[in-house]
Amino acid sequence: xxxxxxxxxxxxxxxxxxxxxxxxxxxxxxxxxxxxxxxxxxxxxxxxxxxxxxxxxxxxxxxxxxxxxxxxxxxxxxxxxxxxxxxxxxxxxxxxxxxxxxxxxxxxxxxxxxxxxxxxxxxxxxxxxxxxxxxxxxxxxxxxxxxxxxxxxxxxxxxxxxxxxxxxxxxxxxxxxxxxxxxxxxxxxxxxxxxxxxxxxxxxxxxxxxxxxxxxxxxxxxxxxxxxxxxxxxxxxxxxxxxxxxxxxxxxxxxxxxxxxxxxxxxxxxxxxxxxxxxxxxxxxxxxxxxxxxxxxxxxxxxxxxxxxxxxxxxxxxxxxxxxxxxxxxxxxxxxxxxxxxxx
Amino acid sequence: xxxxxxxxxxxxxxxxxxxxxxxxxxxxxxxxxxxxxxxxxxxxxxxxxxxxxxxxxxxxxxxxxxxxxxxxxxxxxxxxxxxxxxxxxxxxxxxxxxxxxxxxxxxxxxxxxxxxxxxxxxxxxxxxxxxxxxxxxxxxxxxxxxxxxxxxxxxxxxxxxxxxxxxxxxxxxxxxxxxxxxxxxxxxxxxxxxxxxxxxxxxxxxxxxxxxxxxxxxxxxxxxxxxxxxxxxxxxxxxxxxxxxxxxxxxxxxxxxxxxxxxxxxxxxxxxxxxxxxxxxxxxxxxxxxxxxxxxxxxxxxxxxxxxxxxxxxxxxxxxxxxxxxxxxxxxxxxxxxxxxxxxxxxxxxxxxxxxxxxxxxxxxxxxxxxxxxxxxxxxxxxxxxxxxxxxxxxxxxxxxxxxxxxxxxxxxxxxxxxxxxxxxxxxxxxxxxxxxxxxxxxxxxxxxxxxxxxxxxxxxxxxxxxxxxxxxxxxxxxxxxxxxxxxxxxxxxxxxxxxxxxxxxxxxxxxxxxxxxxxxxxxxxxxxxxxxxxxxxxxxxxxxxxxxxxxxxxxxxxxxxxxxxxxxxxxxxxxxxxxxxxxxxxxxxxxxxxxxxxxxxxxxxxxxxxxxxxxxxxxxxxxxxxxx
Numbered sequence: 001x002x003x004x005x006x007x008x009x010x011x012x013x014x015x016x017x018x019x020x021x022x023x024x025x026x027x028x029x030x031x032x033x034x035x036x037x038x039x040x041x042x043x044x045x046x047x048x049x050x051x052x053x054x055x056x057x058x059x060x061x062x063x064x065x066x067x068x069x070x071x072x073x074x075x076x077x078x079x080x081x082x083x084x085x086x087x088x089x090x091x092x093x094x095x096x097x098x099x100x101x102x103x104x105x106x107x108x109x110x111x112x113x114x115x116x117x118x119x120x121x122x123x124x125x126x127x128x129x130x131x132x133x134x135x136x137x138x139x140x141x142x143x144x145x146x147x148x149x150x151x152x153x154x155x156x157x158x159x160x161x162x163x164x165x166x167x168x169x170x171x172x173x174x175x176x177x178x179x180x181x182x183x184x185x186x187x188x189x190x191x192x193x194x195x196x197x198x199x200x201x202x203x204x205x206x207x208x209x210x211x212x213x214x215x216x217x218x219x220x221x222x223x224x225x226x227x228x229x230x231x232x233x234x235x236x237x238x239x240x241x242x243x244x245x246x247x248x249x250x251x252x253x254x255x256x257x258x259x260x261x262x263x264x265x266x267x268x269x270x271x272x273x274x275x276x277x278x279x280x281x282x283x284x285x286x287x288x289x290x291x292x293x294x295x296x297x298x299x300x301x302x303x304x305x306x307x308x309x310x311x312x313x314x315x316x317x318x319x320x321x322x323x324x325x326x327x328x329x330x331x332x333x334x335x336x337x338x339x340x341x342x343x344x
Numbered sequence: 345x346x347x348x349x350x351x352x353x354x355x356x357x358x359x360x361x362x363x364x365x366x367x368x369x370x371x372x373x374x375x376x377x378x379x380x381x382x383x384x385x386x387x388x389x390x391x392x393x394x395x396x397x398x399x400x401x402x403x404x405x406x407x408x409x410x411x412x413x414x415x416x417x418x419x420x421x422x423x424x425x426x427x428x429x430x431x432x433x434x435x436x437x438x439x440x441x442x443x444x445x446x447x448x449x450x451x452x453x454x455x456x457x458x459x460x461x462x463x464x465x466x467x468x469x470x471x472x473x474x475x476x477x478x479x480x481x482x483x484x485x486x487x488x489x490x491x492x493x494x495x496x497x498x499x500x501x502x503x504x505x506x507x508x509x510x511x512x513x514x515x516x517x518x519x520x521x522x523x524x525x526x527x528x529x530x531x532x533x534x535x536x537x538x539x540x541x542x543x544x545x546x547x548x549x550x551x552x553x554x555x556x557x558x559x560x561x562x563x564x565x566x567x568x569x570x571x572x573x574x575x576x577x578x579x580x581x582x583x584x585x586x587x588x589x590x591x592x593x594x595x596x597x598x599x600x601x602x603x604x605x606x607x608x609x610x611x612x613x614x615x616x617x618x619x620x621x622x623x624x625x626x627x628x629x630x631x632x633x634x635x636x637x638x639x640x641x642x643x644x645x646x647x648x649x650x651x652x653x654x655x656x657x658x659x660x661x662x663x664x665x666x667x668x669x670x671x672x673x674x675x676x677x678x679x680x681x682x683x684x685x686x687x688x689x690x691x692x693x694x695x696x697x698x699x700x701x702x703x704x705x706x707x708x709x710x711x712x713x714x715x716x717x718x719x720x721x722x723x724x725x726x727x728x729x730x731x732x733x734x735x736x737x738x739x740x741x742x743x744x745x746x747x748x749x750x751x752x753x754x755x756x757x758x759x760x761x762x763x764x765x766x767x768x769x770x771x772x773x774x775x776x777x778x779x780x781x782x783x784x785x786x787x788x789x790x791x792x793x794x795x796x797x798x799x800x801x802x803x804x805x806x807x808x809x810x811x812x813x814x815x816x817x818x819x820x821x822x823x824x825x826x827x828x829x830x831x832x833x834x835x836x837x838x839x840x841x842x843x844x845x846x847x848x849x850x851x852x853x854x855x856x857x858x859x860x861x862x863x864x865x866x867x868x869x870x871x872x873x874x875x876x877x878x879x880x881x882x883x884x885x886x887x888x889x890x891x892x893x894x895x896x897x898x899x900x901x902x903x904x905x906x907x908x909x910x911x912x913x914x915x916x917x918x919x920x921x922x923x924x925x926x927x928x929x930x931x932x933x934x935x936x937x938x939x940x941x942x943x944x945x946x947x948x949x950x951x952x953x954x955x956x957x958x959x960x961x962x963x964x965x966x967x968x969x970x971x972x973x
Contacts, residue, residue, distance in 0.1 A: 042821040043823070046824065064512065064516075101437045102437070290424055
């Protein structure tokens with residue numbers, strides 16, 4: 001009983017520390033993200049009119065530019081802008097996008113977020129599961145089977161192929177030559193967008209190629225890291241003891257080695273999840289998939305401060321959150337850490 | 345398993361479930377396109393006329409589905425639409441050409457057909473200036489209606505200009521207010537624009553008058569929809585307009601328009617546009633566009649997406665692909681020729697000998713071959729080679745011979761530079777005041793064209809003895825550098841391409857000190873000043889555009905000065921490679937049948953789709969039709 005309470009107290013103290021770090025991280029990052037883009041030379045308002053010009057649209061209008069600088073508070077001092085930014089942020093208002101005025105930053109993020117989350121969450125999980133399982137099998141039995149050994153250089157090659165080339169090859173083969181999947185987009189032109197099975201199937205058909213390209217490229221990483229973890233673990237004492245005890249090989253691999261290798265793999269997965277909201281820019285460009293990557297990239301190029309802040313804030317928050325979740329989950333998963341915390 | 349491991353497993357499961365739930369909740373929301381509209385309804389109740397304001401929810405018909413390919417006109421745009429719920433084209437963040445708004449939704453009083461020189465009446469029938477050109481009266485066409493049935497009339501025009509006057513944040517409000525003092529409704533179909541000063545060219549200023557010059561013009565908005573709304577934040581969704589199509593579906597990648605059966609043009613002109621659906625869609629980068637064209641999923645891409653090499657390889661696979669001309673140079677001539685701006689405010693480029701020397705160092709043919717793949721031609725001046733401008737070009741034929749702007753002559757370049765006191769050092773580099781002459785060459789890194797030209801041009805100039813610092817910049821820093829004049833040379837499109845307007849770019853009133861922002865890139869960011877040229881330009885501004893004889897005379901005088909000074913170096917005509925497939929739709933404008941401009945991102949695309957009544961004969965010209973039909 002005493003021991004349980006001690007454990008609880010240690011754990012809660014640990015939780016509290018970690019939460020304070022989360023808040024501090026987000027605050028410092030938000031401040032940095034506020035100031036750094038504003039140090040770049042260039043006027044975001046002029047960038048809007050550049051887009052008009054690029055299609056033959058505008059001869060430039062100083063009064064219009066001045067009006068927009070006023071609307072966005074860009075004529076105020078940097079400190080004033082920072083204070084009002086923080087104030088609005090606490091109210092949950094991320095402001096208007098400069099480049100897409102009068103769209104709200106939250107609206108822009110909201111339309112893109114589901115596509116990025118949907119595509120990248122699923123592909124991350126798939127590539128993690130597949131990569132980990134394959135990596136475990138190859139790491140364990142690698143030397144005994146030629147076929148399995150061949151997977152290592154294959155994984156290395158696929159992992160290092162430039163993503164753009166791989167994606168283009170997939171598009172050419174599966175969307176043009178064999179016409180199995182659509183060329184681009186998140187759903188078909190003219191399809192009714194409602195919660196129905198046909199729409200869901202349409203989305204899946206369109207997500208197949210982008211998803212496949214991401215899975216192929218990330219699979220290699222999980223495969224290789226799991227394989228090296230298992231290979232290292234094979235030499236551990238408890239594994240040798242289990243072998244000596246005559247346990248079945250399958251039981252040793254999945255019940256002991258894999259479970260222990262899973263800990264660092266899970267950390268990697270959590271951090272990957274955190275980065276999902278930064279989107280996959282090249283995927284979105286090649287497959288015209290509407291997501292956060294393109295939104296943030298364009299905002300950075302056009303110095304669209306509110307969208308940069310909103311997008312980066314989203315990334316910071318989810319990465320910090322992912323780290324936080326892993327921090328609090330780890331002691332629960334790994335008893336060694338829990339005992340250390342309690343001073344045993 | 346003991347209790348501890350079970351507990352651990354349970355916590356893991358809970359965590360995973362939370363994550364899964366969070367992800368499951370993130371399903372895409374369908375974009376619902378409805379609008380709450382206040383309608384003024386007049387009813388007769390018990391013999392008395394009662395006028396009420398009724399709040400109505402306007403939902404268009406169900407999103408267009410089951411579109412067969414033969415009913416679709418598919419145009420590829422060059423980027424996704426950041427916010428597909430915002431259809432207010434007066435907000436600078438809304439791309440009126442990517443969304444298709446000013447092509448198929450909104451219409452204009454007149455459309456300029458640069459190709460044929462016609463000024464085509466559409467929503468208006470004719471115009472007339474008063475004697476001293478301080479006001480212009482426009483007659484609107486009878487029978488034009490908005491898509492909700494309300495009549496299009498003078499009230500809408502007055503309302504739109506009031507909006508522009510009161511809201512400096514609207515696109516082109518500044519230019520409109522610069523020229524328009526007030527708009528007077530004479531009657532339902534007649535309006536008089538009172539100008540701030542005499543200007544016989546006012547009707548050609550697309551930023552101030554609802555006529556389409558290059559790309560677009562001032563758009564008239566329906567008063568009954570926009571009244572009381574903040575014109576900057578109003579989303580205008582769905583848009584009420586006079587055009588032949590209505591918005592059926594909007595998403596980041598595709599804007600789908602469906603043909604309206606109740607378009608006013610069907611009754612007045614007796615025609616209906618051929619495509620039932622028009623999709624402005626973002627298909628991805630040039631490779632995806634090329635594949636889509638080869639597979640006939642697309643009819644045409646916007647400018648700048650397809651390179652010549654891509655075009656030719658698609659043409660191999662899809663023989664139905666056509667461009668403006670059947671063989672080289674394939675490209676249509678964009679109205680804005682390319683010139684090399686030289687910073688006139690910085691020595692030694694403040695001397696005309698130095699600028700001419702630069703011009704003599706350049707081998708334009710080599711750049712055309714290497715950077716443009718042969719899709720364009722060198723240009724002696726800064727005007728597009730349109731047939732309508734031939735009278736002007738012919739009038740200065742002798743000047744063009746006297747001043748060979750397209751010739752490469754390194755000996756002449758050396759002579760000129762030596763004459764102003766420069767000398768070559770032992771390494772063969774030109775020096776000024778003892779140190780090697782360095783040029784900053786500002787390049788827009790986002791423009792493939794500029795990057796390619798800079799590679800070849802920098803080499804040529806270095807071979808001639810100049811040290812060139814190529815400075816590729818992108819986004820706002822690039823734009824700022826260009827406006828502030830922070831360059832020695834920079835390639836620039838000289839827009840809009842009209843005789844007077846391109847001369848006006850050199851007026852000293854637009855020249856500001858280095859370090860201040862010029863009005864626009866080609867609008868004297870190169871800081872050229874010549875009082876004589878100013879005087880001629882001022883005179884031209886007051887000459888009515890149809891007095892061609894007077895204008896030609898003034899043009900000759902101006903060009904004598906311009907050629908001598910050479911403030912910018914003429915380089916090339918602007919190639920606009922715009923391919924069309926004729927698998928589903930035919931009748932596209934081509935060099936053999938140049939009835940219009942082949943541009944799908946200009947508001948004149950409305951006329952490419954529908955055709956138009958000839959202002960001279962009244963017969964119907966053009967309009968695309970189903971292939972083989």
